[in-house]
Structure formats: structure tokens, C-alpha cells
Amino acid sequence: MSERIIRGRVDRAGALISADAPLLRLQQRAGSGLDKPLALPHLARLVALAQRLHRDISRPLYAADDHSDIHALIRIVPDADGANLEISDWRTRPVTLPQVPAIADAAAVPQSWTWECDPQLRLVALRAALDAPAIPEGWEGRSLSELFELQPDEDGRFPVLRALARQSRFEGQRVQVAGMAMNLSGEALFDATGHFTGFRGLAIVAEGEVAAEPKAAAALVDPAFGSLPLSDPQFGRRIDGALRGPLSRIIATAETISGQFDGPIRADYARYAGDIAHAGRHLLGLVDDLADLQNIERPGFKTARDEIDLGDLARRAVGLLGMKAEEKGIRIDAPRTDDKAPATGEFRRVLQVLLNLLGNAIRYSPENSQIWIRVDREGDRAMVTVADQGQGIDADQQAVVFEKFERLGRTDSGGSGLGLYIARRLARAMDGDLTVDSAPGQGARFTLSLPAREA
Structure with a gap:
């Protein structure tokens, strides 16, 4: 680290016309030199911004070359003929190559x-x-x-x-x-x-x-998880073409901007882009829920009768949503690998139900709490229970929690109010059921039961 100020000068056209040794060396390693345009994109954008605003700008400067990563503080002072650069707190750190191939x-x-x-x-x-x-x-x-x-x-x-x-x-x-x-x-x-x-x-x-x-794996990696072809092919194509495709592109673009993959932007702009991506994911989830709603309510709807293990599917659900729990500091106590509950039900639909139950538990649990997932068997029923430490559900609310579009008075953008309705309809279509046991302040326990089978 050096305490001295590293200085440079940029003309009105954006060319570096003078520079102290560290700045000049960085410019040369980027393939440029004196009397040539700034070859450091981050610095060039800041200089252009200062000239456009006609005022001093102070920002962190991040750069790298083949030898080191560089972090410094840059002050840009524009004038009629260009801008003066004053760089302080210049820090370098040698590049450490990872142990895996680039x-x-x-x-x-x-x-x-x-x-x-x-x-x-x-x-x-x-x-x-x-x-x-x-x-x-x-x-x-x-x-x-x-x-x-x-x-x-x-x-x-x-x-x-x-x-x-x-x-x-x-x-x-x-x-x-x-x-x-x-x-x-x-x-x-x-x-x-x-x-x-x-x-x-x-x-x-x-x-x-x-x-x-392949069919099961393809279902797991589908970003629009849980949707199936609609009974009306034309309506299904209209939903996909008019909503799903554009929403997916909006989400991807907003996340690229929020992640600043193409270069740094203002922090508030990054937050706005993050909000857009969040809203897009919410709308995409609503499209999936509406597609599922039409599918399960059509006459003659049936589910497949696959041989499944509720313990295995519970662990898969944790694998898909465990990172969201980590972000809130929530620990998930999942079934052990030898905890098995053989059952009969459609693989994809059972996983869809478990993802809904676990997603709700993560969404409405306090930070640094715990979620338990247990499998069991009673008679001819195999069961999996998802229990959390959230605020719980009143007895009168338990009577309506499985109703269509019911969100128990919440006004946040956490869901459509269709998830539990669809989950119970699916459970019953597989000759099972979905129930809740809860009390205010004591969390909630949702239990999916299905026909058991012998291992």
C-alpha cells in the first residue's frame, strides 16, 4: 500500500496525456499508453460521467492485470480541457489461481x-x-x-x-x-x-x-417448475408465448443488471433491477399456478402411480431450496439417507407438493430458526411432515388455508394463494391427503399422506 497520491491527466477526448508510474503501467498492461484512450473501462466511464456532470466525483476503483488485483480510491476533477485524476489508497494483491481448471x-x-x-x-x-x-x-x-x-x-x-x-x-x-x-x-x-x-x-x-x-431430471431443472401441458393446446401455447417467454427474458436481463456482470452501476439501480427480477419471478410463478389450476380442475384429471420414497423426495426438495434457507440462516433438519417411506404417487407431483410446503416454511419462518422434515408410516399410510418455527396458524384460519387464492390477509408478494389449494388437490388425486396442525406462536406442521407400499 502507498500513501502518496497517484496523479494523471485526461484530455477532452478521453486520452491519457500524463500519468504517474503505477497508473501508466496499468494503462500499458491493458494494451494502451500515453496519448491514447483510457483502456480501463471502469475509469473511463467515471471520467465521462464527471465531465458530463461538470463536478468532482470520488469513487472506489477496481482493476486487474496479469499480476495482481487492484483496489484504490479515485477522485476525478473535470475542467474545460479534460480532467485531473487523483488516486489514493492504492492496494494490490497478487492473483491466486484457483485449484480447478479455468x-x-x-x-x-x-x-x-x-x-x-x-x-x-x-x-x-x-x-x-x-x-x-x-x-x-x-x-x-x-x-x-x-x-x-x-x-x-x-x-x-x-x-x-x-x-x-x-x-x-x-x-x-x-x-x-x-x-x-x-x-x-x-x-x-x-x-x-x-x-x-x-x-x-x-x-x-x-x-x-x-x-x-430423463423425464424426472428434466422436470427438476425446469425453471417454470410444476407446470404441465394444458388441456387446451392453443391456450397453453398462448400462455407460453405471451407470458412465460418474455418473463423469463425480463428476469434474466434484470438479474444480469443487478449482478453487475457487464460492469459496475449505481447501487440504487442495482437494487431496482433486483426488484424487477423478484417481481418477474413472482409473475412467472403465478403463470405456473394458473396453468396447474386449469389442469387439475379439468374433468378426468389423473395422476401417475409411481413407486416413490418420501424420504428421498424430501431430501431432493431440500437440495433444491436449501440455498434459500441458507440466505435466512435457517437450518433444515432433513430425513437421513436411511429414512425411507415407500409410497405410491406421481414422482413430479409429490415433489411439487413438498417444494410448496418447504418453500412456505422458509418464506414465513424467522431468521436463524429451524425447519424439520420427518417421514413416518401409520397403517397403510406413508407420511412426510414439514414443521417450522413460524408464527403459526389460528384454528379458524386452518379451515380456510387450503382454499383458492387464500393468503391469510398477507399483502406481500410471497405467493398467489394457490399453492396449498393445488397441493391438497394433488394429494387427494393421488388417494392421499394434506393436513395442517398448528397454533399461534408455535409454528405449523403440514403433513402429506399417501398410500404406503412395501419396500
Whole structure:
């Protein structure tokens, strides 16, 4: 670190016409030099902004070259002929290369994808080796857990979630995607100031493992989870074309802006973009709920009779939503790998119900609380219960909580009020039921019961 001021001068056209050694060296490493345009995009944008506003600007400056990451404070003083640059608190940190191959070296490991995500675990890069399976379309901006179905280890834990909490490297995270079993590993990334910026790693096709059936895996990675083809094909196409496609693009664009992948922007603009993405996801969820509503209420609606294990499906639900719980400091006590509850029901629909129950528990639980998921059997019924430490539900509210569009007086954008109605209709269509047991201040216990089968 140097306490002295590093100075430079930019003319009206944006060319660097004078610079102290550290700034000039950075300009040259970026492929430019004196009397040439600034080759540092962040700095060039700040200079242009100061000249347009005709006032001094002070901002953090982030830059990097082949040797180090750089963090400093820049003051830009514009005048009629250009702008003076005053850089202080210039800090450098040598670049530490991660232990996993870089994105450019995807071909180094056979049967692999290289990936990179931001601090919110949204994918920002994904590349396949030459002999690797094709990458699913539409991965850009999606959550890591949307693309990869996370599988717990032998202790029922998820290595990637532990690494996220500790901001450290991980390996041995088993996943399934597009009908394949893969092993995920990653290295934590940090910027020049030591702030966590995400992960970079490998996804390698697992040897000797049986992948999930393609239909089930495709259902798990569908970003519009839970929807099925509508009974009216024309109406279904109209919904997809008029709402789902544009909403998906709005969400992806807003998340790109919010994540500042194309360069830094004002903090309030990033928050606005985050709000747009949140609203878009809410509307997309409403589209899915309405599509499901039409489907389950049509005459003759039936569900498949798959042989399932409620313990396995509960762990899958935790794998898909565990990161949302981590963001609130909520611990999920999931069934152990040897906790089994064989049952009969449609694989995708049962998982849809469990995702709704667990999502509600996360949404309405206080921070740093706990959620329990237990499986059991009583007679000819196999059961899975999701219990939280939220505010609970009054007895009179329990009578209406499963009604259509009922949100118990809430005015937030947390849901459509259709989730529990659809969940109970699905449970009963599978010859089961969905019930609630709760009291004010004592949390809520939702129990899904289905016909049991012998293991």
C-alpha cells in the first residue's frame, strides 16, 4: 500500500496525456499508453460521467492485470480541457489461481463442464469439454440449484451449502442434471478487497452411477417448475408465448443488471433491477399456478402411480431450496439417507407438493430458526411432515388455508394463494391427503399422506 497520491491527466477526448508510474503501467498492461484512450473501462466511464456532470466525483476503483488485483480510491476533477485524476489508497494483491481448471481450460478434464457463478450462485459461465455431454439450453443467469439437482452426502449434508456458508472450496457434491449423474467441485473466488465473488469449478460425469430417469431430471431443472401441458393446446401455447417467454427474458436481463456482470452501476439501480427480477419471478410463478389450476380442475384429471420414497423426495426438495434457507440462516433438519417411506404417487407431483410446503416454511419462518422434515408410516399410510418455527396458524384460519387464492390477509408478494389449494388437490388425486396442525406462536406442521407400499 502507498500513501502518496497517484496523479494523471485526461484530455477532452478521453486520452491519457500524463500519468504517474503505477497508473501508466496499468494503462500499458491493458494494451494502451500515453496519448491514447483510457483502456480501463471502469475509469473511463467515471471520467465521462464527471465531465458530463461538470463536478468532482470520488469513487472506489477496481482493476486487474496479469499480476495482481487492484483496489484504490479515485477522485476525478473535470475542467474545460479534460480532467485531473487523483488516486489514493492504492492496494494490490497478487492473483491466486484457483485449484480447478479455468474456464478457458475446459478440455483439460474429460467428460466435464467448467462453470462459474456469482455470490448468489447464479451461473455466469458454463462450458463443456469436447467429449462432454451437451450443456442444457437456457442456463444463463439460472441458479446453480435450478440447473443441478443437489444430492446429499452420506451424512445428509450438501458440500456446496457448507462451502457457501464458509466461503471456501468444496468437492464431492453429487448432482443430477439432464438425466446424468455428475460430481461437482469448486473453488471460492474473491476480489481485490477480499470480498467473496462466487465459485469456479468442475462438473464431471460420474463413473458407475445410475442417472435419474430423463423425464424426472428434466422436470427438476425446469425453471417454470410444476407446470404441465394444458388441456387446451392453443391456450397453453398462448400462455407460453405471451407470458412465460418474455418473463423469463425480463428476469434474466434484470438479474444480469443487478449482478453487475457487464460492469459496475449505481447501487440504487442495482437494487431496482433486483426488484424487477423478484417481481418477474413472482409473475412467472403465478403463470405456473394458473396453468396447474386449469389442469387439475379439468374433468378426468389423473395422476401417475409411481413407486416413490418420501424420504428421498424430501431430501431432493431440500437440495433444491436449501440455498434459500441458507440466505435466512435457517437450518433444515432433513430425513437421513436411511429414512425411507415407500409410497405410491406421481414422482413430479409429490415433489411439487413438498417444494410448496418447504418453500412456505422458509418464506414465513424467522431468521436463524429451524425447519424439520420427518417421514413416518401409520397403517397403510406413508407420511412426510414439514414443521417450522413460524408464527403459526389460528384454528379458524386452518379451515380456510387450503382454499383458492387464500393468503391469510398477507399483502406481500410471497405467493398467489394457490399453492396449498393445488397441493391438497394433488394429494387427494393421488388417494392421499394434506393436513395442517398448528397454533399461534408455535409454528405449523403440514403433513402429506399417501398410500404406503412395501419396500
